[in-house]
Amino acid sequence: MKIAMIGAGYVGLVSGVCFSDFGHDVICVDKDPAKIDQLQDGVIPIYEPGLSDLMAKNVAAGRLTFTTDLGAAVDGADAVFIAVGTPTRRGDGHADLSYVYAAAEDIAKAVTGYTVVVTKSTVPLGTNRQVKQVIRKAAPELEFDVSSNPEFLREGAAIDDFMKPDRVVVGVQSDRAAQVMQDIYRPLYLRDFPILLTDLESAEMIKYAANAFLATKVTFINEIAALCERTGADIKQVSKGMGLDGRIGNKFLHAGPGYGGSCFPKDTSALARIGQEHAVPMQITETVIRVNENIKTRMIEKLRDLCEGSFNGKIVAVLGVTFKPNTDDMREAPSLTIVPALVGGGAKVRVVDPQGMREGKDLLPGVSWLEDPYKAAQNADVLVILTEWNEYRALDLKKLARKMAHPRLADLRNIYSAKDAKRAGFTGYVSVGRQDYLG
Template sequence: MQIAMIGTGYVGLVSGVCLSDFGHDVICVDRDPRKIEALQAGKVPIYEPGLEQLMARNVEAGRLSFTTELSEAVAGAEAVFIAVGTPTRRGDGHADLSYVMAAAEDVAKALNGFTVVVTKSTVPVGTNRKVKQTIAKTNPDADFEVASNPEFLREGAAIDDFMKPDRVVVGVQSQRAAEVMQDIYRPLYLRDFPIVTTDLESAEMIKYAANAFLATKITFINEIAALCERVGADVKEVAKGMGLDGRIGKLFLHAGPGYGGSCFPKDTSALARIGQDHAVPQNIVETVMRVNDGVKTRMVEKLRDLCDGTFNGKTVAVLGVTFKPNTDDMRDAPSLTIVPALVGGGAKVRVVDPQGKREGEALLPGVNWHDDPYKAANKADLLVILTEWNEFRALDLPKLAKRMATPRMADLRNIYSARDARKAGFEAYESVGRKSMDNNH
């Protein structure tokens, strides 16, 4: 099948590459000529494990190409995916649909023969109907259908998520569109992966409801973690006991410095606004957003306590600043709250992150970047583990402690234990939702 993918951001690029690996002929379109030139040269603009190799294989096979010419890509396509950004609109929390609607107009002008226009971007309920209206108004003679096909890709595991999904959600208005979508995802049908075919509005809502629920699980366990610290319980044991209940499940019950990334902050905000617009306030979601902001603030105070009440004049080594491991994405990462608080409080901050520097240099001014955690810890007053990269899971703790001016650790991902830290020579160790070391700092 001939497919055009409009947008080569995270979702568009991963989806386009994976669809080409299904055997489809995919043309990825982007207005940015520098991005297209880089992709044509085999350079991937994002960090996603395995993506560069998969892209190269399908380009070599002749199934995948890149262009800035939208009209040429759309004219021969049987399906056109819109995978452009829907950032939070400044000032009101709504999803900004300007890129989606602009893409819909451009696609409308280029349609030639029956085409299914598929919205891959995360969009509020009712957007696909607006896309349909926009296309029909721009090109009254167009023969087309619209479909909603939200993505559920986890950064760092996106290829597996696309190739072996928990489910594929497809919203359509006709059997004709459903059959085209079935052809697109035939490799998954043949392997019995669940395909949920529903109406447009339900497909749109599934995406928001799923992300809001996951954000709620994270925020719930972070609130429980704060209580555990006060009453002497261990949140890791609590989460384990909860997660063994099949009705709850063990995923997304890891206490930490709060959720971030490209999806949860944006989608919870948009869902809250959708509820307000329809006079059905999403009180749980609104509370989750507020509590998550408070979690980040609580982490700052935890670090301040470890620095004897002030960051001024302290040297702090921060391990990890991306919002999660195996990605270079910094969007709404907890580090964007925590690190500026350190710098603003007068600390000298050294940062180590395997992939975070490309975006982080502009987003975290005033920090020094290092490649080696041991060098970053040299003469430092505090070590902070902020992102649980594998590189930070097996550190030589005695070596770190010896290098530091005052061996103190804030393990905000609960990788280590107070016992291990004490044994290694740390005089103070703080984690999230667990008992801390006895210390007099």
């Protein structure tokens, strides 16, 4: 089948590459000429493990191309996917749908035959019906259908998520559209991955409900962690005991400095706004948003205590600033709250992150960027583990402690223990939700 992917950002690029690996002919479209030039040269503007090799394979096979020419891309396409950004609008928490509607209008003006226009972007309830109206207004005689096909890709594991999904959600209004979408996802259907056909609104709601639930799970365990610190319980043991319950499961039960990223903050905010607009307040989701911000503040206070009450004049080495490992994404990362608090308090902050510097240089002014954790630790007063990159799971703690002026470790991802830190020579250690405190 021929597929046009409008938007070559994270979702559009990953989806386009994976569809081409299914054997479809895919054209990825983007208005940014520089981005398209990069892609045509084989350079990927994002970091996603395995994506570069998969893209090169399908470009070489002739199934994947890139262009700025939307008209040429959609000509003769069986399906046109809209995968443009839907950022949260400042001030009101709404998802900004201007890019979605602009893409829909452009598609309407370029398509000539029957096409299924598929919304891949995360959009509020009712958006797909609005997309249909936009297309109908721009091209009254056009024969088309609209489908909602939300993505469920985890950054750092997106290819595996696409190729081996828990489910594929497809919202449709006609049997014809359903058949096109089933043909597109036939390689997954043949391997017995669930393809869930729903109405448009249910597909839209599934995306928001799923992300809000996962954000709630993360925030719940972080709140329990705070209580563990006061009561003598160990959050790792509590999480393990909870996760062994089949009704709960062990995923998203790891205590830390709060959630961030491209999905949870944006989608919880949008769901809260949807509830307000329909006079059905999403009280749990609203609380999750508020508590998540409080968790970041609590991490700052942990660091302040470890710094004897003041950041002023301290040298702080921070390991990891992306919102999670295996991505270069800094959006809503806890580091964007915690690091500025260190800098604002007078600390000299050194940052090490395998992929975060490209975005982080503009987002975290006033810090020094290094490539080696051991160089960052030289004469430092505190070492902070903020993102659990694999590189930080087997650090030589003794070497780090020897290099530091005051060997104190803030392990905000619970990678190590007070016993590990003490044995290595650290005189101060804090973690999240545990009693193993030194200092």
